[in-house]
Amino acid sequence: MVKRVDLAFSRYIKGDKNGKRSGKPRFKGKNRYRTIGFPSIKPDCVNNNHITFPKLGNIKFIQHRPLPDGLTIKRALITQKADGLYVTLTLEDKSVPSLTVDIQPTEENSLGIDSGLEFFVACSDLTAVKLPKFYRQSEDKLAKLQSKRDRRKLGSKARRKLNQKVAKLHQKIARQRKQWHYEIANQLLDKADVLFVEDLKVSNMSRRNQPKQGENGTFLPNGQSAKSGLNKSFADAGISGFLSEILPGKAEKAGKKVVKVNPKGTSQHCAICLNRVPKELSDRWHSCACGASMSRDINSAILIKKVGLGVRLTIKRKSSDNKKRRSQRSVA
């Protein structure tokens, strides 16, 4: 505990190894600590259905899968989750050399993937997967449970029990989602050796739109309400975790590669003729003077593949940007 508090303060004062400073540590009550770590644990601590921890002694547990042979147990972490206590073991494997997968992407062995709005993923092979609405299905149930809880007195037993139910429902949703993510990752990796995904900063996408004002001072729709719905399904989808952890992890195991691509311009250009076709967030269909007509997300997926394979999109600046630059220069 002391080590953790010390770490929190040094992150606040000095920052982490990159010098990035965290916020001021808040007080955390005993209920907000959910994990205990054992930085060193005996390699022979696991015996059938028992595990031995320093200080705690021998404890019965359920082993979900057998420990692989030839690996040494180094660390253990006990975590309290909504449905019980879990132990995570860190194993060391000295025998495996670090594999570097070196596959050259080509037109045939690669796939472009656009993630996000209408579809969870849309691919350059013209397929797309919609998101099952796990969270929204359970949302009504969750809302009912939460309002019932809020009517109970603070600190009462009934309230505590309802809190547990809410936590369990959240856990169920998270697990459904995770399993679905793994299934989709496998499906995508079956299709190609190199997957191009957009390097997306979800925090940017979740930022609020600037208010837009008309000439007579009235406020015009700025697309925020459409985006709010978007933000919600983003939180639901867990897309960043999928693209930055689950997919690369699965790819590594399969000896395949996930490459992040700068998505700049991939929604505003035509995948066939590469000309610029500006769209609002609400335009779901891409149709171009060259005859291209397809879903916006599929168009982006094809472009992401092209950018990944080395095509450069020339982005013309809007005239208003040029004006701004000129005026800045005159001020300087």
Ligand SMILES: [Zn+2]
């Ligand atoms: Zn076109």
